[in-house]
Amino acid sequence: MARIFIVVSIFIGCFTGAVSAQERTPVASLIADTIRFDGASTRLVARGNVEVFYDRLVLQTEEIIYDQRANRILVPGEFTLREGDDFVVHAAGAELDSKLQAGLISTARVVISQQLQIAAQEVHRADPQFTTLNRVVASTCHVCDKGDVPFWQIRAARVIHDTDGQRLYFEKARLDFLGVPIFYTPRLSIPEPGVARASGFLVPRFTSGTTIGASVKIPYYWAISPHSDATITPFVTSKGSAIIEGEYRRRVQNGAYEMRGALALRDRLSQEDYNGYFQSEGRFDLRNDYQLDFAISLSSEFDTLNEDGFLDNYGYSNDDRLTNFIQITKTTRTGFFYVGSSFTQSLRAVEIDTDIPVVLPEIHYTQSYVDPIFNGKANLTLHSVSLLRNLENSYTRIGARGDWRKEWHTGQGLVLGAAGQLNANLYYGDGSSDFSALPILRAEIRYPLKKATKNATHVIEPIAQLIWAPDDPWGSANQDRSTSDSTTAEFEETNLFSINRFPGFDESEAGVRANIGMRYLRYAPSGWEMNVTLGRVIRAKNLNQFDTSTSTGLDATNSDFVGALSFSYSDQFQFLTRMLADDDFNVSKNETSIVFDGDRFDFAASYVWLDQYTVLGQPNRQHEASLSAAYMASDNWQWTADWRHNLGTGTPIEGDLGLVYQNECAEVRFSLSLQYDADGNIERDYGLQIAFSGLGSRNKNTKSAHRCGV
Structure with missing residues (x-):
């Protein structure tokens, strides 16, 4: 039998009241196998695969009865009512108004956002915004049979669903976990599933530890506005400590910032109550592509009674130095600018904050150029830093560094290179001033060889660099190591072919030397790749510029051999080992790591060997x-x-x-x-x-x- 389609405005739409051109009422449509209208009783009866459409609502059933006089729709059997994909009702019967928006539904199962299922004996819908469900069982777990026990469920006397507010309000609610009641509350409010931001309690966290005992955190999330939120977390322990944690986040037009902290109302692990910490960081875009960043980290003082501080006692952090800074930067294709200040709070028992200088301020400016004579690449860096320990102890360094490099490729495959650097500094401190400068020149030759086979591509590249610099800097260098930004000089494969291995500005690598080594690369289309780097530094004389307390592998006339070997396969497997070894191949440093990332199994392992001369400042x-x-x-x-x-x-x-x-x-x-x-x-x-x-x-x-x- 052909199905019958009727636009039922004659039966339903006419009872919605007069409609002006500005206020149109949606037209209801009806599809069914058979439709019969009884003029005497003014009833329309539709049977067989019945579908009623009104605005975003769709009702599907086997039979409906529309009572024209009462302007009501009766659904005597099982039906499904959908409002988009976010609200679906399966029920045994109903009596609804002509707009399918108000009425009484019996023995219903409501599915919200395709996730939360609510079974109710009765559903009352007074208007499109509020739906009341009586004698309710709610869960997001799949339940296949009537006898199945959901992983969790909420039983409640009544639930009110506010569709505009996107919230569910439970009355006399009980939470069951694996069929066992674990929590009761007379009132409970939760957001609809799928709501990204809504105020309410978050997932509690239960812990038990040797130091703090058993503890519980119950965070409350507050969605203040579309651009800001806050979280307040009570934190109590079985050993009598009570802490309030807080976090505030806000996004503004040109950036964002957040603040977090904790205050101990009662601290049983310390001699003092009201311990705590405060942290904040933010980033803002300024005019002309400048960027402002800041970070604040402060904590109550070191607790000498327990040899631990507040951060470590309660698991917030085990850092023993907290860094605070504010900086403005600008990065372009050819330049970089930085200005900033910082200070550090020490939580070490044997260290006083006044021993750590305040940086006030530090300025760094770098600009890249292409020189018009040799078409080489040049960089000019200007830098300055001021350190303040107290009003009577200050230090300032002003300096400049110039770099230049150029490469030439010959017809025989040789790559020739030349580079130069000049680093100059002016020091002010203790009522006196000093000046130092050091030029460095480098000549380089490389001979990359490539061979391609059916299965892989091989590239081997021998490299030799000859570097000249004076044995001593011109002028008088800074002798105060506590003000230096070049206290260490690590030696590894990444800086084997560097012109200067000191990381800072106030010291440069002196003396005549040669960097000699090779690189090897194997690449296979199947995904396998291997990299090898090996080399060392040979010096004309040992200037004692490096010692075991400040560097590794550079403290002799000839450096240790430095090498690195890596294998990788796609993103699934990586192997890396790097080491330092002397002329007798005694290894002073070895770091090896293996990483495997599978579909079901992930594995990572690492091995570290550092001898007593490698662990800076440590005797072991x-x-x-x-x-x-x-x-x-x-x-x-x-x-x-x-x-x-x-x-x-x-x-x-x-x-x-x-x-x-x-x-x-x-x-x-x-x-x-x-x-x-x-x-x-x-x-x-x-x-x-x-x-x-x-x-x-x-x-x-x-x-x-x-x-x-x-």
Whole structure:
């Protein structure tokens, strides 16, 4: 039988009142296998695959009865009512108005945003904004059979759904987890699933540790405006500490900033209450492409009673120095500008803040050029820094650095290069001034050789550089190491062919020397790649410019051999090892790492060997290994593990174990953290976090979602 389509404005639209040209009422449409109108009772009866369309509403059922006199629609059997994809009702029967927007629905199941399911014995819809559901069970978990127990569910006497406010209000609500009641509240309000920002309580976090005992954090999120929000978190511990944490974030037209902190109303781990910390950072775009950045980090003083501070006691941070800065920068294709100030708060028991100078200010300007004579690349850098310890102890350095380099390619494949650098500084401090300058010249020859086969491409490149510089700088160099920005000079494959290995401005590498080495690259279309770098520095004489307290591998006439080897395959596998070795091939530094990233299994391992001359400022060797692994046992279960071990002493350093269960409606995280001190004491921290999708969490794992009948 052919289906019948009727625009039922004659029956439904005419009862919506007179409509002006400016206020049009949507027209209802009806599709059914059969449609019959009884003039005596003024009833329209439609049967068989019935569909009613009104605005964004679609009703599907087998039979409807439209009562013209009462202007009501009766649905005697099961039906589905949809309002877009965000609101779907499956019910056993209903009595609705002609707009399908108000009425009584019996034995209904409501699906909101294709995620939250609400089963109710009755649904009252007074208007398009508010829907009341009585005797409710709500969950985001899939339930296939009537006897199934959802992973979690909320039972409530009544739920009011505010579609305009996008919130659900529960009355006399009880939260069940795996069928066991765990929480009751007379009132509960949650945002609709899918709402990105809504005020309310977030997922609580439960932990248990050796230091603070059992603890709980219950964050409350406040969506202040479309551009700002705040989070307030009460934090209480079983050992009697009570802390209030806070975070505020705001985005403005030209940038954003955020502030966070914590205040201990009662601190049982310290001699004093009202300990805390404050942190803030921000970034703003200024006119003419300038950018302003700042960071503030302050904490209560070091606690000499427990040899730990507030940040470390409560797990916020284990940093023992907090850096604060403000800076303005501008970066262009050919230049860079920086001006900034900074100061550092020390949390070390043996260090006083006045021993750490305040940078007030530091200025750095670099501009690149193409020289008009040789067509080489030139850079000019101007820099200045002032350090202030107290009103009677200040230091200022003003300097300039010029760099130039040029390459020539011969017909035989040789690459010839030349470079030069001049670094000059003027020092002011303690009522006196000093001046120093050091020129450096470099000549370079490289001979890259390439061979391509069916399976791979090979490139090998021998490199030799001859560098000239005076044995001593012109003038008198800065002798105060506490004001130097070149206190260390690391030696590795990345700066093997550098003209100057000091990272700062106030010192340059002196003396005649040669950088000799080679590079090798193998690339295969299958995804395999190998890189090798090997070389050393040979000096005319040992100027004692480097020593074991400030550098590694550079403290003799001839440097150690430096080398690096890496393998990689696509994004799945990486292997890297780098080392320093002397003439007898005694290794003073070795760092090796392996990373594997699979579909279900991830693995990373590293090994570090640094002898006592390599660990700057430390009398002992550093010899340790670390492992990290993650295994997705199924679509629902994931294991994670991390471990660090001191191979020199044979003792562990730290470890973490995590277990995560995730399905379509919840995520449960369990963690165990172990910290070992030098005396062998163990600090254990346990963590448990349960997140229900639709309750303060946007968690929705569609990959592991349970499918009925699968």
